[in-house]
Amino acid sequence: MNHFPFRNDALQVEDLPLTEVAARFGTPCYVYSRAALTGAFAAYRDAFAGLDPLICYAVKANANLSILQLFASLGAGFDIVSGGELARVLAAGADAGKVVFSGVGKSEAEMEMALQAGIHCFNVESVNELIRLNAVAGRLGKRAPVSLRVNPDVDAQTHPYISTGLKGNKFGIAYDIAFDVYREAAALPNLRVTGIDCHIGSQLTDAAPLVEALDRLLLLIDRLQAAGIALEHVDIGGGLGIRYHDETPPDLSAYARAVAERLAGRGLRLVMEPGRSLVGNAGVLLTRVEYMKLGEGKNFAVVDAAMNDLLRPSLYSAYHAIVPVTRVAGLPALTCDVVGPICESSDFLGKDRELAVAEGGLLAVFSAGAYGSTMSSNYNTRPRAAEVLVDGADARLIRRRETLDELLANERELLA
Numbered sequence: 001m002n003h004f005p006f007r008n009d010a011l012q013v014e015d016l017p018l019t020e021v022a023a024r025f026g027t028p029c030y031v032y033s034r035a036a037l038t039g040a041f042a043a044y045r046d047a048f049a050g051l052d053p054l055i056c057y058a059v060k061a062n063a064n065l066s067i068l069q070l071f072a073s074l075g076a077g078f079d080i081v082s083g084g085e086l087a088r089v090l091a092a093g094a095d096a097g098k099v100v101f102s103g104v105g106k107s108e109a110e111m112e113m114a115l116q117a118g119i120h121c122f123n124v125e126s127v128n129e130l131i132r133l134n135a136v137a138g139r140l141g142k143r144a145p146v147s148l149r150v151n152p153d154v155d156a157q158t159h160p161y162i163s164t165g166l167k168g169n170k171f172g173i174a175y176d177i178a179f180d181v182y183r184e185a186a187a188l189p190n191l192r193v194t195g196i197d198c199h200i201g202s203q204l205t206d207a208a209p210l211v212e213a214l215d216r217l218l219l220l221i222d223r224l225q226a227a228g229i230a231l232e233h234v235d236i237g238g239g240l241g242i243r244y245h246d247e248t249p250p251d252l253s254a255y256a257r258a259v260a261e262r263l264a265g266r267g268l269r270l271v272m273e274p275g276r277s278l279v280g281n282a283g284v285l286l287t288r289v290e291y292m293k294l295g296e297g298k299n300f301a302v303v304d305a306a307m308n309d310l311l312r313p314s315l316y317s318a319y320h321a322i323v324p325v326t327r328v329a330g331l332p333a334l335t336c337d338v339v340g341p342i343c344e345s346s347d348f349l350g351k352d353r354e355l356a357v358a359e360g361g362l363l364a365v366f367s368a369g370a371y372g373s374t375m376s377s378n379y380n381t382r383p384r385a386a387e388v389l390v391d392g393a394d395a396r397l398i399r400r401r402e403t404l405d406e407l408l409a410n411e412r413e414l415l416a
């Protein structure tokens with residue numbers, strides 16, 4: 001049973017004026033706390049202070065322009081994986097010189113866009129990408145800054161769908177050939193080799209695999225140095241997990257100490273790409289109960305948010321705490337599945353939850369700040385939810401709920 005006041009790392013229901021937000025902006029609605037976002041960034045900055053890291057927030061976790069603008073104002077750089085994400089960080093006023101570009105499928109157009117913007121570096125994930133980047137840079141009369149994303153073949157011990165650092169994953173350049181690929185990169189005229197990168201997976205609850213991956217990178221860095229290829233930075237990726245249920249996330253200070261010990265005296269700039277741990281527990285998805293559907297052996301709370309709004313439970317069987325926003329005296333708790341209106345049996349936000357809820361009541365789905373809004377879709381022609389940023393007593397709309405007109409406009413224009 002969820003207890004009141006419910007707290008999940010950073011937020012409790014009382015921290016956010018959820019009833020007022022629902023009345024002003026409607027539901028479903030993502031609600032983020034500026035204080036929690038700022039606090040999460042400060043925790044990174046403080047833990048790694050001695051290393052003066054470039055903290056490149058992974059935009060895919062939450063790409064709202066106001067959140068990008070907030071992180072930029074705190075000094076963050078950005079980890080992007082598409083031209084769209086580059087357009088977002090530029091629109092938010094970020095410094096392109098603090099942007100790293102990851103991803104296995106960069107198109108020529110995306111490379112051009114990033115070269116013109118003057119990004120910090122491309123995290124290159126294959127030999128053929130190197131060759132393409134060299135050609136595109138040559139055409140533009142530029143030298144592309146390059147860091148190779150190495151796949152260290154380390155088990156992140158996380159959900160298989162979000163593990164990225166094993167031999168069988170599509171990501172990065174295999175550890176065993178990385179040395180030779182560096183030599184190839186160093187010989188290409190339109191590239192400038194600046195760093196090394198890895199990212200082994202997401203929602204890690206143990207930092208040991210991250211440290212093991214760093215150790216493997218350092219062995220490679222030493223070999224490269226001996227061969228005359230001196231790197232300027234090491235990018236240790238993101239991946240630190242958060243508490244959704246009863247997990248114990250890795251201790252940030254202990255992780256920072258392990259990294260600092262290993263980088264001491266090497267003259268390498270530290271780059272990081274945290275996503276979830278900066279935003280995950282800074283937001284909730286606010287939803288209203290449409291119907292209580294009580295049945296034999298199974299009860300359902302049918303809410304107005306669905307898998308198109310928050311896909312994680314359906315996709316990864318992920319657990320998100322769900323908590324009533326207001327307590328109604330005398331209302332008994334029922335065990336129920338919290339489900340949305342979408343025509344899929346996988347459309348659930350939580351299963352077998354003990355909740356004291358009634359029709360019309362508001363629920364907060366916790367830990368929804370990361371990979372919530374960014375993974376939302378229009379399935380069942382559902383408009384995307386609004387997003388609201390709470391700052392003390394102030395609640396500000398940072399994305400309007402999509403209108404049906406906006407949703408249909410593109411295709412309606414093309415009707416024969």
Ligand SMILES: Cc1ncc(COP(=O)(O)O)c(C=O)c1O
Binds near residue numbers: 201202238273274
């Ligand atoms: C290349 C890259 N960097 C950073 C991240 C951010 O990871 P997380 O949200 O787990 O910190 C991801 C996503 O897993 C990623 O693919």
Ligand SMILES: N[C@@H](CCCC[NH3+])C(=O)O
Binds near residue numbers: 060162202312370375
């Ligand atoms: N979308 C995933 C994380 C993927 C991270 C991207 N490499 C999640 O919600 O947990």
